Amino acid sequence: MAGAQVGIIMGSQSDWPTMKQAAEILDELGIAYEARIVSAHRTPDRLWDYGKTAAARGLKVIIAGAGGAAHLPGMMASKTRVPVVGVPVQTKALSGVDSLYSIVQMPKGFPVATMAIGAAGAANAGLMAAQILATADADLAARVDAWRAALSASIPEAPSDD
């Protein structure tokens, strides 16, 4: 997508069903994004080039998802000042706690805004990116406000047996 403001990157094709949740939120809110497979371990040169050019290409937020030894978000944060939102992908062996711990404990100086494990975390990463962009875009801010209001309005006051 030309003029992408958000880069969604993931360590593997197998992460896409999770990371798609972020893409769907960005679609709903009319935010231009690109989605790429960038693996810290399998394609380190791709990671390096992506981080090196991210700011100059106009990316404002990078959403980075990975599972297991999930080094992608932190390595990307070390390579670019573009804010990185990390998504711990749920894993079979350790349920994503491995991913979470790999992403969340960054050393002082190179933050990653770490979301919850799995699909909810990916959707929230999309919302987080939108809210960051909305600080400098009044039209987007109105769309984010409307999205939040619609979600609140969809929650019933009383539980149902149906």
Ligand code: RP5
């Ligand atoms: C990580 O290893 C990826 O982010 C993915 O979550 C995990 C497994 O990758 P595949 O073996 O499915 O390609 O690098």
